[in-house]
Amino acid sequence: MLAHAMQRSIGRLQRHSRMAPFMTARPASSRVAASAASPDRLVHVAHILLPPDQEQKAKELEDKLAGGAAFDELAREHSSCGSAKKGGELGWLSRGTFFPQFEAAAFAAPVGSITRATTGRGLHLIKVxxxxxxxxxxQMNPEELHEMINNPALLEDVQLVDVREDWEFGTSRIPGFELMPLSRFSEWSADISTRLDPGKETVVLCHHGVRSMQMAQFLVSEGFTNVKNVVGGIDNYSRVDSSIPLY
Structure with a gap:
């Protein structure tokens, strides 16, 4: 679960919070360009991994599956992947996170179907x-955030979330942001959908953009539909608004 992964990574993120700043990659754009992006498709997959030269074995397994054999049982018996003990289950797959050949086959296949792919690992029988x-x-650049902060009309129905520590918030803050320290994730994560509205535009900020990206990933996993991460965090924003102290 992403929530558990976040808890494990919080300590590491805190130790490296003073990273080199992210630089703004593009100029300020209109609010039209900042509208909600299209959702990503994820697929939940399982596979049976065979040596690349076992085409005949793959065909035999496909025939068994077509005849009603259980995929998880065949995976436990025949797959050489460590996932075999879980019936071949690999979990949720998003684009750009696994072998391109595997992804191409998995994302092209309908739910419930069996497909094949060959990668550097071997021959895969994949079930979606x-x-x-x-x-x-x-990604929201500092200029876009500055435009929003200084235009009340743009702030309507927007949630501003700062995931830094209390001492950081006391040292330097942007008006309007609610403090929700990532280090206290376990305190507020369970009721996040009541504390924040999943349907509203949500802008997330930290010092350099690392912790806020972790928070953004958690929010979209919880069904938030319009999440923006401030590139370079408050450190980068202070270069646009000199009233915000650097630290």
């Missing part, structure tokens, strides 16, 4: 178990 759609995290 389910699919879901998750919002894309958008």
């Amino acid at each position: 178990l389910a699919e879901k759609f998750q919002a894309t995290i958008q």
